Structures are given as structure tokens and as C-alpha cells.
Amino acid sequence: MSAEPHYTLYHPRWYRRRVSVWWWLRKWSYAGFVLRELTSVFVAFFAVVFLWQLWAVAQGPEAYTQFLARLKTPLFFVLDTVAFLFVLFHAVTWFNLTPKAMVVRLRGTRVPDAVIIGLNYAAWLVLSGAVAFVLLRA
Amino acid sequence: MERITPLLWLLFSAGGTVAALLFPVHLLLTGLAFPTGWLEAPSHGSLHRLMTHPVVGVYLFVLISLPLFHWAHRFRYTLYDGLQLTHLTALIAVLCYGAALLGTAMTAYLLWSIR
Numbered sequence: 001m002s003a004e005p006h007y008t009l010y011h012p013r014w015y016r017r018r019v020s021v022w023w024w025l026r027k028w029s030y031a032g033f034v035l036r037e038l039t040s041v042f043v044a045f046f047a048v049v050f051l052w053q054l055w056a057v058a059q060g061p062e063a064y065t066q067f068l069a070r071l072k073t074p075l076f077f078v079l080d081t082v083a084f085l086f087v088l089f090h091a092v093t094w095f096n097l098t099p100k101a102m103v104v105r106l107r108g109t110r111v112p113d114a115v116i117i118g119l120n121y122a123a124w125l126v127l128s129g130a131v132a133f134v135l136l137r138a
Numbered sequence: 139m140e141r142i143t144p145l146l147w148l149l150f151s152a153g154g155t156v157a158a159l160l161f162p163v164h165l166l167l168t169g170l171a172f173p174t175g176w177l178e179a180p181s182h183g184s185l186h187r188l189m190t191h192p193v194v195g196v197y198l199f200v201l202i203s204l205p206l207f208h209w210a211h212r213f214r215y216t217l218y219d220g221l222q223l224t225h226l227t228a229l230i231a232v233l234c235y236g237a238a239l240l241g242t243a244m245t246a247y248l249l250w251s252i253r
Contacts, residue, residue, distance in 0.1 A: 021221055037216040043157045044209035046165055047202050051245055053168065054198065057189055058252045061182040071173045080169030087165055091158040101151070120158075128163035135167055138180040138188050 039090035042083040049080075095120040146211055146235070153208025160201060186252070195249045203242040210234035 024030040049071075056067035070076060098120055099113035172179035180188075188194050214234045217223050223230060 019222070024220065034216070034220055037212055037220070040209040040212035040216065043153075043161060043205050044213070046161055046169070047205045047209070047241065049169070050164070050198070050202050051241060051248070054189065054202070054245065054248045054252070057182065057185050058248050064182040064185070068172070068179055071169065076169075077173060080165065080173070084162065084165045084169060087157065087161045090154070091162055094154050094158040124159055124162075127159050131160065131163045132167065134188070135180060136177065138184040 035086075036089065036093050039086045039093075042086035043090060045079070045083050046087065091124065095124070146207070149204065149207035150211035151208075153204035153206070154212075156200060157205040157208055161205065164201075189249075189252055195253070199245055199249055202245045203238075206238040206241045207235075210238040 024034040053064075053067055056063040071080070095117055099116040102116070104111040104116060167177065168179075171177040189198065211234070214230055217230050218227070
């Protein structure tokens with residue numbers, strides 16, 4: 001990747017108006033787009049919490065108790081609540097987008113979007129139940 | 139960079155699917171239900187036994203690593219589009235994918251040492 005700009009030969013650079021950094025606050029649909037993109041930050045946050053839990057369990061019972069105590073602090077409770085809402089937003093927008101990213105054809109006809117979206121939600125329900133079952137029975 | 143873009147996109151979409159399907163339930167339990175005492179958190183012993191199982195090990199690796207790459211890819215473009223940091227392209231890419239790689243290495247190391 002080079003930092004050099006690419007110029008088209010014998011062409012002036014077209015005039016481009018500067019767009020404000022806050023362009024996405026002008027419309028709800030733009031704000032929704034940026035909020036959706038920001039869900040990734042909370043996805044990463046929870047992946048790190050997971051890593052931390054893994055580390056605590058590997059360290060021993062004391063570290064694990066400390067991990068559980070840390071999650072009870074108001075800071076983590078607020079962070080986890082916000083992260084949960086963002087992750088839910090990610091899940092819903094992700095499932096609703098799948099038929100656009102993945103077109104499935106069955107015997108020559110396109111599988112309706114609603115079916116693909118429905119299957120996603122069904123998988124979500126089943127997997128969530130399985131995870132809860134394993135974790136609560138442990 | 140251009141050559142590995144399809145791979146990065148694949149990691150992004152696989153990670154997005156993993157995060158969408160599995161993060162809400164884990165976050166609801168570990169982040170909210172256990173800390174508030176609504177449900178009882180699993181004991182260290184049972185969680186340790188669970189984590190040392192090879193299948194659970196693979197599950198945890200996928201669960202942590204792929205969503206990190208999902209974040210790296212999406213956050214990278216959030217910085218481009220949202221903050222218009224186009225002049226920092228290379229630096230942002232290195233930091234984002236580097237962090238995801240680091241997290242993946244740490245996960246692999248922990249899962250290996252816990253066996």
C-alpha cells in the first residue's frame with residue numbers, strides 16, 4: 001500500500017466538497033448505520049471479557065472469584081448492559097442482512113428472504129438454549 | 139493488502155455470524171444474570187472441567203478469535219467512513235488486525251496451557 005495519491009493523467013482533480021465528520025447525525029438512517037458499525041466495539045469488548053474469564057479460570061479458583069467480583073461492580077454492570085443492547089442490535093441487523101449477502105437457490109428458484117431470516121432466528125434460539133443448558137448445568 | 143482482502147472479509151463475516159448467534163446468550167448470562175445473582179454462576183471446578191474438554195476448547199477459540207477479526211475489519215472501516223482518517227490507512231489496518239492476531243494468540247496459548 002503506498003501513500004502516494006493516484007492521479008489520472010491529463011485530468012484535473014475533480015472538485016470534491018468536504019464532508020463534515022458529523023455527517024451521520026443528519027438523518028436517522030445514517031445514524032443507524034454508524035450505530036450498527038459501532039456494535040463491533042462492543043463485540044470486541046465482550047471477546048476480551050471472555051479472554052479474561054479464560055485466563056482467570058486457568059489461573060485458579062482465587063482469580064476466578066476475583067473475576068466474578070469484578071463483574072459485579074457498577075462499572076462492569078453498566079458496560080455489560082450497554083454491550084448487551086449493542087450486541088442484540090448487531091444480531092438483528094446481521095440476521096436481516098443475510099439474504100442480501102447470501103442468495104440461496106433451491107431447484108432453480110430463489111429461497112425467499114423471509115425463510116433465510118427465519119432460519120437464522122431459529123438457529124439463534126436453538127444455540128442460545130444449548131449454551132444456557134450447558135452453562136447452567138455445569 | 140489487496141490480495142488478502144477476501145480472507146479478511148471471510149473472517150469478518152464468519153466472526154459476525156458467531157457474534158450474532160452466540161454473544162447475546164453468553165453476555166446475558168456472564169455479564170448480567172450471574173453478577174446480579176439472578177442465576178448462579180458455575181463454580182471454578184465445573185468451568186475448568188468444561189474448558190479442558192477438547193470440543194469446548196475449539197468452541198472457545200472460535201468464539202473469541204473470529205469476533206475479534208470481525209471487530210478489526212468493521213472498526214477499521216468505521217474509522218475511515220466515520221472519522222475520515224483516510225491518511226492513516228496503513229497504521230489503522232496494522233493496529234486493528236494486529237490486535238485481533240494478538241487476542242487470537244493469547245486465546246490459543248491459554249487454551250493450550252489449560253488442557
